[in-house]
Amino acid sequence: MSVTETAYQPTERTVPTRSRDRAAYDRELVHAILDGAYVCHLGFVRDGAPVVLPTLYGRVGERLYVHGSTGSRPLRMAGQADPGLPVCLTVTHVDGLVLARSAFHHSINYRSVVVHGVAHQVTDPAEKRTALDALVDHVVPGRSADSRPANAKELAATAVLRLDLDEVSAKLRTGGPNDDPEDLGLPHWTGVVPVRPTYGTPVPASDLEPSIPVPGYLTAL
Amino acid sequence: MSVTETAYQPTERTVPTRSRDRAAYDRELVHAILDGAYVCHLGFVRDGAPVVLPTLYGRVGERLYVHGSTGSRPLRMAGQADPGLPVCLTVTHVDGLVLARSAFHHSINYRSVVVHGVAHQVTDPAEKRTALDALVDHVVPGRSADSRPANAKELAATAVLRLDLDEVSAKLRTGGPNDDPEDLGLPHWTGVVPVRPTYGTPVPASDLEPSIPVPGYLTAL
Numbered sequence: 117m118s119v120t121e122t123a124y125q126p127t128e129r130t131v132p133t134r135s136r137d138r139a140a141y142d143r144e145l146v147h148a149i150l151d152g153a154y155v156c157h158l159g160f161v162r163d164g165a166p167v168v169l170p171t172l173y174g175r176v177g178e179r180l181y182v183h184g185s186t187g188s189r190p191l192r193m194a195g196q197a198d199p200g201l202p203v204c205l206t207v208t209h210v211d212g213l214v215l216a217r218s219a220f221h222h223s224i225n226y227r228s229v230v231v232h233g234v235a236h237q238v239t240d241p242a243e244k245r246t247a248l249d250a251l252v253d254h255v256v257p258g259r260s261a262d263s264r265p266a267n268a269k270e271l272a273a274t275a276v277l278r279l280d281l282d283e284v285s286a287k288l289r290t291g292g293p294n295d296d297p298e299d300l301g302l303p304h305w306t307g308v309v310p311v312r313p314t315y316g317t318p319v320p321a322s323d324l325e326p327s328i329p330v331p332g333y334l335t336a337l
Numbered sequence: 338m339s340v341t342e343t344a345y346q347p348t349e350r351t352v353p354t355r356s357r358d359r360a361a362y363d364r365e366l367v368h369a370i371l372d373g374a375y376v377c378h379l380g381f382v383r384d385g386a387p388v389v390l391p392t393l394y395g396r397v398g399e400r401l402y403v404h405g406s407t408g409s410r411p412l413r414m415a416g417q418a419d420p421g422l423p424v425c426l427t428v429t430h431v432d433g434l435v436l437a438r439s440a441f442h443h444s445i446n447y448r449s450v451v452v453h454g455v456a457h458q459v460t461d462p463a464e465k466r467t468a469l470d471a472l473v474d475h476v477v478p479g480r481s482a483d484s485r486p487a488n489a490k491e492l493a494a495t496a497v498l499r500l501d502l503d504e505v506s507a508k509l510r511t512g513g514p515n516d517d518p519e520d521l522g523l524p525h526w527t528g529v530v531p532v533r534p535t536y537g538t539p540v541p542a543s544d545l546e547p548s549i550p551v552p553g554y555l556t557a558l
Contacts, residue, residue, distance in 0.1 A: 157378035166380035310537030
């Protein structure tokens with residue numbers, strides 16, 4: 117699928133049937149939404165039925181990576197399948213609860229990315245290592261350099277799937293409620309409640325050597 | 338599928354191929370995980386390929402409800418499909434980032450529920466109204482009673498899907514990192530960074546009548 121410099125090419129399945137004004141294909145926006153999260157929901161088809169599992173992911177340029185045990189279902193399926201495993205990978209941020217005066221116009225402010233494509237197992241050892249570093253650094257930027265890298269046994273036990281960013285769309289809702297004009301006089305509070313994930317104080321493992329301080333990349337979260 | 342009083346019956350597809358100790362079927366636990374969130378990721382199959390979309394949901398007893406425009410794809414598909422639309426509905430809470438000394442043992446503390454089943458369009462008007470109230474109250478408990486209920490036109494424009502809680506599993510990870518014994522002397526910080534969603538101060542709509550105060554069910558969030 118061809119892409120321009122700055123945007124993904126819309127396709128039949130990345131153009132929504134409704135709320136088209138909320139859809140976006142801008143590459144920088146898609147990257148920002150992806151880079152601001154680390155858990156995706158990965159969908160695949162098993163025996164004709166859909167399966168959706170939460171999993172970590174990482175991004176390296178125009179490629180996403182997910183990983184798992186070589187024994188896990190989607191990773192086995194992608195390894196067996198030729199030419200790969202059709203997947204849908206979705207990332208969602210909730211930014212606010214939108215309370216309108218009417219129940220009907222209640223909504224959520226959100227930013228999401230949906231990636232359609234075919235996932236392939238990564239076999240190149242260098243790409244696998246890059247992908248695993250990206251997965252760790254997606255959760256905690258800077259962490260991969262401050263942990264023991266995977267050894268040969270661990271690499272062999274870990275399967276990595278690659279999904280190209282090609283058929284991609286973002287969807288967003290921002291702003292306040294959109295009540296109907298005839299509801300503006302109703303006596304209900306209306307507005308937006310902001311929502312965001314927050315990090316608590318890091319809790320050291322019970323066996324942490326006490327002289328090891330909390331690293332700067334954690335206090336920066 | 339038969340269920341006991343207190344637990345869902347495991348099935349071939351709700352028993353994971355790995356990390357079986359993290360799987361749970363307790364009904365109260367499943368309900369608690371479902372009731373603590375309001376966005377799910379709904380998977381279905383379209384033209385043989387998986388689609389995963391974020392959407393709101395509500396729970397009434399052993400039934401989940403999702404809604405959307407009567408023009409949206411999954412809702413049209415469920416209306417057309419006989420005997421319904423096979424779906425997988427997944428809800429995930431992230432509770433912590435687990436930083437081990439080895440990259441390999443990095444993990445996430447989480448609680449998730451995966452529901453497999455066939456979704457059906459709700460046609461009974463009373464059930465539809467109950468479902469829509471549940472959807473609003475799932476996001477903000479108490480809100481449906483403090484907003485204008487849907488009128489006939491709005492009800493007609495809204496499709497509601499029902500999914501029975503029948504083939505259901507929870508999956509959880511809790512606790513600290515599980516480093517290998519030979520890594521315990523490595524000089525890397527190790528522990529857990531708690532994560533939770535937080536609500537900001539409610540932002541009134543620009544056209545809110547100033548005498549209407551922030552309701553108690555919002556300050557209680």
